[in-house]
Amino acid sequence: ITPDEVADLRAAFPYFSDPPSAGGRPVAYLDAAATSQRPARVLDAERAFLEHANAAVHRGTSRAVGSATELFEGARATVAGFVGADRPEQIVFAENATDALNIIALGIGEANAGLGVTGSERFALGAGDEILVTEAEHHANLIPWQRLAKKTGAAFRYIPVNEYGTWSIDDARAAINARTRIFAFSHVSNVTGFLSPAAELASLAREVGAITVLDACQSVPHLPVRFGELGVDFAAFSGHKMLGPNGVGVLYGREELLAALPPARTGGSAITKVTMEEAEFLPPPMRFEAGTQPVSQIVALGEAVAFNRDVGVARAAAREHELVERLVQGILETPGLRLLGPQGAEQRVALAAVEVAGLHAHDVGQFLDEQGVLVRVGHHCAQPLHRALGMASSTRASVHVTTTEDEVDRFLDGLRGAQRYFGTVAPSATPGAGSA
Numbered sequence: 348i349t350p351d352e353v354a355d356l357r358a359a360f361p362y363f364s365d366p367p368s369a370g371g372r373p374v375a376y377l378d379a380a381a382t383s384q385r386p387a388r389v390l391d392a393e394r395a396f397l398e399h400a401n402a403a404v405h406r407g408t409s410r411a412v413g414s415a416t417e418l419f420e421g422a423r424a425t426v427a428g429f430v431g432a433d434r435p436e437q438i439v440f441a442e443n444a445t446d447a448l449n450i451i452a453l454g455i456g457e458a459n460a461g462l463g464v465t466g467s468e469r470f471a472l473g474a475g476d477e478i479l480v481t482e483a484e485h486h487a488n489l490i491p492w493q494r495l496a497k498k499t500g501a502a503f504r505y506i507p508v509n510e511y512g513t514w515s516i517d518d519a520r521a522a523i524n525a526r527t528r529i530f531a532f533s534h535v536s537n538v539t540g541f542l543s544p545a546a547e548l549a550s551l552a553r554e555v556g557a558i559t560v561l562d563a564c565q566s567v568p569h570l571p572v573r574f575g576e577l578g579v580d581f582a583a584f585s586g587h588k589m590l591g592p593n594g595v596g597v598l599y600g601r602e603e604l605l606a607a608l609p610p611a612r613t614g615g616s617a618i619t620k621v622t623m624e625e626a627e628f629l630p631p632p633m634r635f636e637a638g639t640q641p642v643s644q645i646v647a648l649g650e651a652v653a654f655n656r657d658v659g660v661a662r663a664a665a666r667e668h669e670l671v672e673r674l675v676q677g678i679l680e681t682p683g684l685r686l687l688g689p690q691g692a693e694q695r696v697a698l699a700a701v702e703v704a705g706l707h708a709h710d711v712g713q714f715l716d717e718q719g720v721l722v723r724v725g726h727h728c729a730q731p732l733h734r735a736l737g738m739a740s741s742t743r744a745s746v747h748v749t750t751t752e753d754e755v756d757r758f759l760d761g762l763r764g765a766q767r768y769f770g771t772v773a774p775s776a777t778p779g780a781g782s783a
């Protein structure tokens with residue numbers, strides 16, 4: 348992707364065509380890992396649906412409902428194709444990735460509380476069984492599993508991170524054993540950018556009959572990801588990180604596992620037959636989609652997927668890799684910065700977080716904000732990971748295919764400016780000055 352193409356791509360986003368300004372300069376938006384901006388095409392799709400096609404999908408027999416339902420189900424098929432699901436029914440719409448992960452963990456809890464459906468024995472958990480995560484997980488892929496362990500009596504275990512906040516397949520091999528029933532891990536860490544070997548991990552888990560749950564929030568927006576080929580059992584991601592709207596996330600599941608998972612939240616349109624005593628549920632995905640869905644957002648998510656496909660996910664990944672190389676190189680050659688995660692651009696996707704020696708991340712963030720550089724500071728919903736690294740917070744810059752080299756440089760300049768401003772480095776300490 349050439350600089351001219353990047354300029355064309357940016358023109359497709361109202362935000363980048365007319366960015367907010369800070370300190371007289373256009374904002375350098377380096378926070379796509381938290382939430383991405385939306386192309387006009389995605390915003391237009393949502394509006395067009397609301398203006399001309401809005402109707403209560405899957406409810407009633409009118410032609411308007413029929414065509415709204417077709418758009419809604421069309422988005423499901425588009426998403427399914429994008430992430431390598433064999434069938435659209437393997438895609439369940441949720442509120443966000445957090446919700447999708449909770450649907451799995453809560454559903455397994457229901458299965459163990461005697462509220463299963465046919466095949467739910469597959470999810471039996473109790474004393475002697477183990478739920479495994481990693482110490483690098485986002486709270487969304489951590490707390491639901493902690494609670495499921497407490498509820499069922501299963502042991503809760505984790506793969507510890509090393510001094511960089513990463514872990515290896517050997518660490519996983521050491522932790523997975525015949526008692527492991529669930530292994531939940533992130534495909535790409537939202538703090539370290541570390542890309543885990545998901546296919547190998549899924550196959551290790553499969554050998555012991557454990558279910559794999561992949562947090563794909565930070566991979567689906569940046570890499571060609573095909574869940575079927577990776578061999579994971581469940582996966583979750585959010586629309587708003589992949590150029591789509593808020594309010595919609597995706598749960599992917601292997602067909603037989605989704606079919607055996609009970610719904611944790613129930614109600615209208617998820618059922619076949621209801622009496623005053625009990626209910627029978629529809630097959631997936633509708634079993635998990637009780638209540639009125641965020642239809643316009645789902646339709647717009649389909650458009651976001653189409654946009655990503657048109658750009659070309661592999662091409663975008665190559666472009667983002669160049670940006671990450673620039674980002675990482677600038678960090679590594681600046682004294683006083685500790686780079687979290689892989690100490691290079693390999694096995695790293697779309698972001699870099701640093702600790703600036705002697706400075707609180709919030710001070711760094713405020714300094715960058717005054718320079719018009721928008722990044723994320725804090726624990727990024729990964730407190731245990733930061734604790735393991737001996738820090739409370741870090742400063743994270745994340746890139747997207749629309750990011751420019753100039754924006755990356757503004758971040759690096761901003762970090763160095765913060766060091767000078769707060770006096771944590773000598774005024775002459777600049778990259779390449781021999782002090783690194």
Ligand code: PMP
Pocket residue numbers: 380381443444445446485487488533535536537562564565585596728
């Ligand atoms: N997992 C990871 C790795 C994430 O980066 C995020 C978002 N920060 C989430 C889960 C949760 O996503 P959401 O807030 O959209 O549910």
